[in-house]
Amino acid sequence: MKVRLPLLLVLITGIFGALPFLIPHHVIQTADNEFRNSVLVIIGAFSLVLGVGSIIRHHMDKVRRKREHWGYSWVLLISLLITSIIGLFGGIDGNGSLPTHIGNFHFDIQTIFIRMEVPLGATMFSILAFFMSSAAYRSFKARSFEATLLLLTAFIVMFGSVPLSAYLIPKLPHFAEWILTVPSTAAKRGMGFGIALGGLATSLKIILGIERGWLGGTK
Amino acid sequence: MTMIEKLKDFKIKRLLFNFLIFNLLILTSIYAIEPPANVVAKDNPNDGGGSILIQWRISPSDSILDGYRILRQQQGSTEISEVGFIGRGRISFTDEGTTDKMKYTYQVVAVKDTSEVASAWSNPATSKPQWFDTNRISVVVFTILFTFLIIYFIERAKKGTNLFVRKIPGLAAVDEAVGRATEMGKPILYVPGLTGISDVATIAAMNILGEVAKKIAQYDSRLIVPNTDPIVFTVAREVVKEAYIQAGRPDAFKPDSVYFVTDSQFAYAAAVDGIMTREQPATNFFMGYFYAEALILAETGASTGAVQIAGTDAVTQLPFFITSCDYTLLGEELYAASAYLSREPLLLGGLIGQDWGKAVIVVILVVLTVIGLLTNLQVLKLF
Amino acid sequence: MSIWEKLTKIDRRYIYLMLLLVVMIPIIVPFKLHPKPMPPVENLFNAIDAIPPEKALVISVDYSPDTEPELHPMTYALLRHAFARHKKVGILCISLLGLGLAQDALSTVTNEFNSVATTHADSIINGRDYVFWGWQTMPLVPILGMGENxxxxxxxxxxxxxxxxxxxxxxxxxxxxxxxxxxxxxGESPFWYITYAQTSFGVRIGVGSTAVMATDFYPYINSGQVTGMMSGMKGGAEYEELVLTKLGIKGRRKATEAMSSQTAAHLWIMLTIVLGNIGYFALRRRKK
Amino acid sequence: MTHNPWIWVSAILTLGIFSFLYKENPFYRVCEHLFIGISNGYSITFVWHRVLMPTLINPVAHGEKLWLILIAIIGAFYFMYFIPQISWLVRIPIAIVLGYGAGASIPRGIDAAIVQQLRATIITRSTFLSVYNGIWSIVILFGVIATISYFFFSRERKGILKPLSYTGIVFIMIGFGASFGYTVMARVSLLIGRLTFLLRDWLGIIH
Incomplete structure (x- = not known):
């Protein structure tokens, strides 16, 4: 029961998942739409409980045992609590039962998202520019033939995409574009074939119950 | 008539003439438009029903038209409704609002400004749903072929045929890396990618996690697994627990070592960066599917001096792992790694089936290219 | 420690600091750059130049503030070009967040023209020279609907x-x-225009895209479905250059200014590669 | 300098994340934990208002789609994870999601990554309508085959496989170098965006 039932379900939903691509009949298409837009969405929503439960327990535990840096766990727990309250009761557009503004100052969930989460994420993303420079400095060394190739193409493409290059070496931007459209495409396509086959094999093994890692090692 | 009068007369005549020509032009521009011909309606193929394909021969005055209005009449009803408008130069339209089994006829109206000319009514047609999309036969053929190859080799593996898999560089480092962490008394960080449980890369990451966790349990090192997907988190925790049981050390398993962080990509990256700098793991594993955060994680890890082993099938992120990590499993090597590490016949059999699949692809590429170059056969029509 | 060893062991923080400076300084004080336009950008420029007086150019502002630095200068450049040549312009937004951006570009560029205009004919007038249609829900509604009316x-x-x-x-x-x-x-709204507006109505499509998305559109340029394209900040800068050299329109060239930062950053990263390799080779030779 | 308090908040958070580049520090730690807290809070809000309300609660409350209650019960099995005796029930919702995902990926994966790519790689006479196109298509075909051969696991790299897989890694490295160089451009634009926010919206140094 603990193993057979999940394996049976995987087989059934697996076959059901594959059919709509091949069968245009509206009976199948409607069922598939309903499955994707209701069933999967609702089940997915519930899974968030697992996650949030885990992070709260993890940090409560830190606070209780006064582990290193436990003070920051309070920051996390309190901000989680406040944003959830504002969001759940203040409504997603700020028109819920909880008032989300004092005078002209709005603190509804969208504002919090745009003014706090978005800048935090965008800054984290932009840090990549710095990391690219240090990675290039540290690792782009002509140690071997392959490493030299990597270094040289990165160099050419980088130089090819600044205006200066078009004046110094007029053909360079075109060459950079050629690298992107010819050898780079070949490598990506070649790898893609293998990855697709690997994906197919894993999916098959899951549906047929051969691959059971997801059950948590229960053989 | 004097010269001046003659001239005047001529001018008036010319004016009149111009006026006439002008009017004629306007008139022809209104009446010259011709209707499209040969309007044929038929069930739209390979669909779920509810649509009819209408085709026609283009109007001779197409170049000056605004476009075509498509009118529909249901058989047995006098009501005519407009079902769509399409630009000039087009010769077909799909009416997506039909009821199956009803008979409809269509008229295509050429439109220019306010003038319209209608074609004759088409043949009656009905729409019906299809049970199989004939455009996708090639997909079915390939699926059957590859499924056969994979299952065949898995069965052979089950029977105990000795299966060879070549050494994968980087995997030898796993043992060494775990040992090093133990010596240094530092933890090991395992990041299982950012995609959900049904992603192949995540499944491979879970398999590798199981093997790594077994070694960690034997060496008695500490493991940290932060997660960004709630379901992957539960699976990861079970996998680690099971690995500790298999290693004979169930008591050493700490449930708190596997936890969920957030499903937001960059918040997760910020958290893992924090873990790496505060806990100073001796070894970082990045296995699974990654997006732009790949380099954020790998560069921060490199700055803490950790040994880093990465593996991903996210081709766009591979360059960043290659530059910042000590060992990187490229694309498919990630899947192969789980088979190689566990030596489990089922996984090995699947891997060899995939190899044969690749061989088939190479053969198809070469053979069809040779045929395509030597003959005029439309080889691409096969797909 | 020899100078070579030092070259291999520059603290990453100095590398970061330099990157910060080379990006920030040109933002404050941009230097003069003249990007060389690539063929897809030139094609777009020529296509707009060739618009006959009875037809219009339509700009679909489909981006939101998060991609503003890369894409907003393109809208500026297109409007400057169109108004300088007295082409009729229609503007719409597929994304609601684009409304504010489109309005900003329109008011800025019309002000530029109207502040130097001497006659009524020279001015850029709403309703006569351009129409800002606004936004309509569900992308397919405007994309298909504009084919009819x-x-x-x-x-x-x-x-x-x-x-x-x-x-x-x-x-x-x-x-x-x-x-x-x-x-x-x-995002992918150019694909929607190609799939729906072009296949059903045969309208010619131009694209302004972020650098990351641009590679996805190259196949469409080759097949002729896309008439011209500006990709990323570089594409915007190249268009600005065409507007400057061929039309003599000054105005602020934000992409070109940002290209100063971009160029400086690229050159700096290239320099770090060179530094790292010099140190590496010098050390290796000494070890031998 | 702006008087908008929210811009100040955004600017301070931006600086907090940037401070990590110098070294990990309490300012960064606060931002990091705040980021995780807010993102989870936002997810909860979003899931409630934009997912559960419209797809589950509203229809059921109106007496439509009552079978969704069954789905909700299956979803609620996730809660059982916290009760050891029946924690295996978690596998049921996981099985549904996983099975569908695996099944749906099979034909789609084969179509997009194999059938379509084969189509794009095979060379025919019409490929040579433009000579350059023809030559580059041959290079791509050769590169694809070489790259595939690099990933043969069941054979030692001997005989023909040795030079072929070596050529494969050459293509792969060129591809990776190009990706790296190209991505630099995109990432620097992001940094320009952030710095413009600080210098213009917050400090008002530039216009």
């Missing part, structure tokens, strides 16, 4: 005027009167 899709414009009463709209009825439609987007 633009005024039906947008009964009132962004400012609340009845669209069909505007002088420009007397001649601009549907895609047949649109010489080129340029979709400026951080």
């Amino acid at each position: 633009i005024a039906k899709v947008f009964p009132v414009d962004y400012y609340g005027n009845k669209t069909d009463t505007l002088p420009m709209m007397k001649k601009i009825k549907n895609y047949n009167n649109v010489a080129l439609l340029v979709s400026i987007a951080g």
Whole structure:
């Protein structure tokens, strides 16, 4: 029961998942739409409980045992609590039962998202520019033939995409574009074939119950 | 008539003439438009029903038209409704609002400004749903072929045929890396990618996690697994627990070592960066599917001096792992790694089936290219 | 420690600091750059230049503030070009967040022209030279609907005027009167225009795209489905350069200014590669 | 300098994340934990208002789609994870999601990554309508085959496989170098965006 039932379900939903691509009949298409837009969405929503439960327990535990840096766990727990309250009761557009503004100052969930989460994420993303420079400095060394190739193409493409290059070496931007459209495409396509086959094999093994890692090692 | 009068007369005549020509032009521009011909309606193929394909021969005055209005009449009803408008130069339209089994006829109206000319009514047609999309036969053929190859080799593996898999560089480092962490008394960080449980890369990451966790349990090192997907988190925790049981050390398993962080990509990256700098793991594993955060994680890890082993099938992120990590499993090597590490016949059999699949692809590429170059056969029509 | 060893062991923080400076300083004090336009950008420029007086250019502002640095300068450049050549322009937004950006670009560029205009004919007038249709829900509604009747899709414009009463709209009825439609987007809306507007109505499509998305559009340029394209900040800068050299329009060239930062950053990263390798080779030779 | 308090908040958070580049520090730690807290809070809000309300609660409350209650019960099995005796029930919702995902990926994966790519790689006479296109298509075909051969696991790299897989890694490295160089451009634009926010919206140094 603990193993057979999940394996049976995987087989059934697996076959059901594959059919709509091949069968245009509206009976199948409607069922598939309903499955994707209701069933999967609702089940997915519930899974968030697992996650949030885990992070709260993890940090409560830190606070209780006064582990290193436990003070920051309070920051996390309190901000989680406040944003959830504002969001759940203040409504997603700020028109819920909880008032989300004092005078002209709005603190509804969208504002919090745009003014706090978005800048935090965008800054984290932009840090990549710095990391690219240090990675290039540290690792782009002509140690071997392959490493030299990597270094040289990165160099050419980088130089090819600044205006200066078009004046110094007029053909360079075109060459950079050629690298992107010819050898780079070949490598990506070649790898893609293998990855697709690997994906197919894993999916098959899951549906047929051969691959059971997801059950948590229960053989 | 004097010269001046003659001239005047001529001018008036010319004016009149111009006026006439002008009017004629306007008139022809209104009446010259011709209707499209040969309007044929038929069930739209390979669909779920509810649509009819209408085709026609283009109007001779197409170049000056605004476009075509498509009118529909249901058989047995006098009501005519407009079902769509399409630009000039087009010769077909799909009416997506039909009821199956009803008979409809269509008229295509050429439109220019306010003038319209209608074609004759088409043949009656009905729409019906299809049970199989004939455009996708090639997909079915390939699926059957590859499924056969994979299952065949898995069965052979089950029977105990000795299966060879070549050494994968980087995997030898796993043992060494775990040992090093133990010596240094530092933890090991395992990041299982950012995609959900049904992603192949995540499944491979879970398999590798199981093997790594077994070694960690034997060496008695500490493991940290932060997660960004709630379901992957539960699976990861079970996998680690099971690995500790298999290693004979169930008591050493700490449930708190596997936890969920957030499903937001960059918040997760910020958290893992924090873990790496505060806990100073001796070894970082990045296995699974990654997006732009790949380099954020790998560069921060490199700055803490950790040994880093990465593996991903996210081709766009591979360059960043290659530059910042000590060992990187490229694309498919990630899947192969789980088979190689566990030596489990089922996984090995699947891997060899995939190899044969690749061989088939190479053969198809070469053979069809040779045929395509030597003959005029439309080889691409096969797909 | 020898100088070579030092070159291999520069603290990463100095590398970061230098990157910060080379990006920030040109933002404050941009230096003069003259990017060389690549063929896809030139094609787009020529296509707009060749728009006949009875037809319009349509700009679809499909980006939101998060891709503003890369894409907003493109809208500026297109508007400057169109107004300088007295082409009729229609503007719409697929994304609601684009409304504010489109409005900003329109008011800035029209002010630039009207502040130096001496006659009524020289001025850029709403309703005569351009119409801002605004936004319509569900992308497919405007994309398909404009093929039949633009005024039906947008009964009132962004400012609340009845669209069909505007002088420009007397001649601009549907895609047949649109010489080129340029979709400026951080996402995939150009694909929607190609799939729907082009296949059903044959309208020519131009694209303004972020650098990351640009590679996805190259196959469409090769097949001729996309008439011209600006990709990323570089594409915007190249268009600005064309507007400057071929039309002599000054105005702020934000992409070109940002290209100063971009160029400096690229050169700096290239320099770090060189530094790292010099140190590496010097050390290796000594070890031998 | 702006008087908008929210811009100040955004600017301070931006600086907090940037401070990590110098070294990990309490300012960064606060931002990091705040980021995780807010993102989870936002997810909860979003899931409630934009997912559960419209797809589950509203229809059921109106007496439509009552079978969704069953789905909700299956979803609620996730809660059982916290009860050891019946924690295996978690596998049921996981099985549904996983099975569908695996099944749906099979034909789609084969179509997009194999059938379509084969189509794009095979060379025919019409490929040579433009000579350059023809030559580059041959290079791509050769590169694809070489790259595939690099990933043969069941054979030692001997005989023909040795030079072929070596050529494969050459293509792969060129591809990776190009990706790296190209991505630099995109990432620097992001940094320009952030710095413009600080210098213009917050400090008002530039316009």
